[in-house]
Amino acid sequence: MNKGELTRQRIVAASAPIFNQRGFAGASMQDILEAAGLEKGGLYRHFASKEELSVAAFKYSLQLVTEARAAGASNSPGAIPRLIHIVHQFTTVPSPMPGGCPIMNTAIDADDTQPALRALANDAIQAWKSRLARIVAAGIRTGEIASGTSPRRIANLIVATLEGSIMISRLEGNRNAMRDAEDSLSAVLSALAASPRPAQPVHNAAQC
Amino acid sequence: MNKGELTRQRIVAASAPIFNQRGFAGASMQDILEAAGLEKGGLYRHFASKEELSVAAFKYSLQLVTEARAAGASNSPGAIPRLIHIVHQFTTVPSPMPGGCPIMNTAIDADDTQPALRALANDAIQAWKSRLARIVAAGIRTGEIASGTSPRRIANLIVATLEGSIMISRLEGNRNAMRDAEDSLSAVLSALAASPRPAQPVHNAAQC
Numbered sequence: 316m317n318k319g320e321l322t323r324q325r326i327v328a329a330s331a332p333i334f335n336q337r338g339f340a341g342a343s344m345q346d347i348l349e350a351a352g353l354e355k356g357g358l359y360r361h362f363a364s365k366e367e368l369s370v371a372a373f374k375y376s377l378q379l380v381t382e383a384r385a386a387g388a389s390n391s392p393g394a395i396p397r398l399i400h401i402v403h404q405f406t407t408v409p410s411p412m413p414g415g416c417p418i419m420n421t422a423i424d425a426d427d428t429q430p431a432l433r434a435l436a437n438d439a440i441q442a443w444k445s446r447l448a449r450i451v452a453a454g455i456r457t458g459e460i461a462s463g464t465s466p467r468r469i470a471n472l473i474v475a476t477l478e479g480s481i482m483i484s485r486l487e488g489n490r491n492a493m494r495d496a497e498d499s500l501s502a503v504l505s506a507l508a509a510s511p512r513p514a515q516p517v518h519n520a521a522q523c
Numbered sequence: 524m525n526k527g528e529l530t531r532q533r534i535v536a537a538s539a540p541i542f543n544q545r546g547f548a549g550a551s552m553q554d555i556l557e558a559a560g561l562e563k564g565g566l567y568r569h570f571a572s573k574e575e576l577s578v579a580a581f582k583y584s585l586q587l588v589t590e591a592r593a594a595g596a597s598n599s600p601g602a603i604p605r606l607i608h609i610v611h612q613f614t615t616v617p618s619p620m621p622g623g624c625p626i627m628n629t630a631i632d633a634d635d636t637q638p639a640l641r642a643l644a645n646d647a648i649q650a651w652k653s654r655l656a657r658i659v660a661a662g663i664r665t666g667e668i669a670s671g672t673s674p675r676r677i678a679n680l681i682v683a684t685l686e687g688s689i690m691i692s693r694l695e696g697n698r699n700a701m702r703d704a705e706d707s708l709s710a711v712l713s714a715l716a717a718s719p720r721p722a723q724p725v726h727n728a729a730q731c
Contacts, residue, residue, distance in 0.1 A: 340549030374557035406656040419690060423631040427544035427622055427694050437694040444691075475679065475687030481538055482627060483652075483683055485634050486645040495679040503711060 323361045324349045331372040331379075336414035338424040339369050339432065366431060373435050376417035380407050383411050394454025398447065398473070398504050406490075406497040415485050418443075419478045444470040454507070461509045469507070476500055531569045534559045539580040539587075544622035546632040546647045547577050547640065557662070574639060581643055584625035591619050601664025606681070606712050607657065613685050614698075614705040623693050626651075627686045652678040676716070684708055 316324065329351035333342045344365060348358055363370040384404045391397040414420060418439045425432035447470040455459035480496035524532065524601035537559035541550045552573060556566055570576040592612045599605040621629060626647045633640035655678035662668035684704050 322537060324539075338546055338548060338632060339638055387689060415631070420631055422690050423623070423628055423696050424546060433694065440691060440694055465703075468700070468703040468707060470669055471688065471691060471700045472684065472707040475691055475704055476684045477687065477691055479685065479687030479719070480679065481681030482630050482686055483648060483679060486630050486641065486648055491675070492683060493681045495676040496683055498675060499680040499711070502640075506714075 319361070322353075322357070323333060325354065326361055326518050327371045327375045330368055331376045331414045331417075333419055334369050334372045335412050335447060338420070339365070339429050339476065340424075342369070342471070355385050361436040369429070370431055370435065373417060373421050373432060376412045376441055377435075377439055380401055380410050381418060384408050394450050394457070394459050395504055395507060397450050398469075399501050401447070401450075401474060402477065402497055402500045402504070416478060416481050420479065440474065447473055451507075458509055459509045469504075472503065492497070527569070530561075530565070531597050534561065534566060534569055534576065534585045535579045538576055539584045539625075540621045542577050542580045542623050543584050543620050543628055546628070548571070548632075550577070574637070577637070578639055581640060584620045585643075585647055587619050588625060592616050598674060602658050602665070602667050603712055603715060605658050606677075607709050609655070609658075610681060610685065610705055610708045610712070612702040614688070624686060624689050627689060642730055648682065651726065652682055657683055659715075666717055668715045672715055677712075681708060681710065 324346070324405060330347045334346055337343075342365075347368070348355060351358070357445070358368075362371070364469070384401075386404065387430070388406070391400040392440070421432050422436040425436060426453045431473065444467070448466035451460060451464060451466035455462055455464055455466070457498055476496050476499065480492040483492035484490055525612045534555070538550070538555045541555055541558060545551075550573075552563070552566070555576070557565060559566065566576075570579070592609075594612065594616070599608040618624065626644055629640050629649070630644040633644060652675070656674035658673035659668060659672060663670055663672060663674070684707065688700040688704035692698055
């Protein structure tokens with residue numbers, strides 16, 4: 316990285332928690348300049364607008380939380396344990412970005428006002444849902460998960476419950492709602508298991 | 524209502540969708556004045572500050588959406604049908620307030636920045652969770668719901684899933700996530716039913 320890229324990276328890292336905590340309209344350029352230790356001109360050499368900076372900041376926040384929560388996921392054997400592990404990671408690994416989940420914050424903040432941020436939040440939700448739905452579909456193919464299961468419905472349930480429980484936990488100032496979400500989702504996911512096939516009656520040729 | 528109260532009410536009604544769509548920082552007093560058809564002085568005769576107006580606007584939005592979704596709830600017989608009915612109302616009755624759920628919008632917008640709004644959003648979540656938990660507890664008392672059920676966990680699951688699914692539906696621009704939430708929650712709630720007691724062996728005295 317050259318000096319320009321380092322400065323750009325410093326601005327993004329300094330602005331990300333400000334955007335995540337205060338939203339697009341609430342994040343003042345003055346506070347961002349102070350956090351990055353820059354003059355106004357120094358910032359606008361790297362970003363043409365607040366919109367452009369907010370997009371870079373969202374991508375940075377998203378990468379940080381995605382990496383923090385992805386640890387170890389692929390080691391779980393079987394679709395249902397993998398899904399339960401993903402839920403466990405989400406409900407127990409603290410977000411490395413102050414202000415809560417950047418996807419939800421950006422989704423709520425930008426849905427009526429900032430189309431570029433809204434599109435990025437939607438991309439993040441779609442990518443997350445697709446990863447979950449692919450695990451469910453793979454579990455159906457191997458016979459681990461009951462064949463009538465809808466991968467999309469399970470993906471929607473996991474994402475909605477986790478995001479909603481972050482909102483409740485942040486309001487309440489404790490982790491009860493996150494723990495309850497893990498317990499509820501684990502129960503629902505465990506119940507997706509295909510029933511073992513009824514044992515076939517054994518015809519013993521010797522007894523015929 | 525006298526003229527002053529009518530004007531105050533008009534300001535609140537005009538500002539509520541602006542706060543709900545753009546958040547506290549994004550709602551400009553200029554847009555609110557224009558929507559209410561007032562001069563700046565006219566507004567500050569009724570509200571000392573933007574904070575005071577935003578609190579009145581949140582209470583107004585909350586009352587509107589609560590009333591819209593409460594219709595018919597108490598007519599359902601039994602705890603499980605009542606809970607399923609509440610979920611159905613939430614996922615099918617469109618919000619009368621533009622911008623999505625005021626509780627979630629305010630929770631996300633205000634959690635790091637506006638303590639008075641944050642406290643009101645928390646009050647609304649607590650009241651909603653208490654109503655749901657009381658229905659679960661009543662179902663446990665009557666034997667309709669399995670005795671090991673945690674009323675708090677079910678209340679957290681319903682609120683988290685519904686709020687999270689609004690977020691997804693608004694990003695995706697369709698109602699799929701809301702419909703999936705209704706299907707998933709209905710299945711979970713139906714499964715709360717206490718198993719019928721195993722039939723007691725009938726001792727027929729005449730056969731003794």
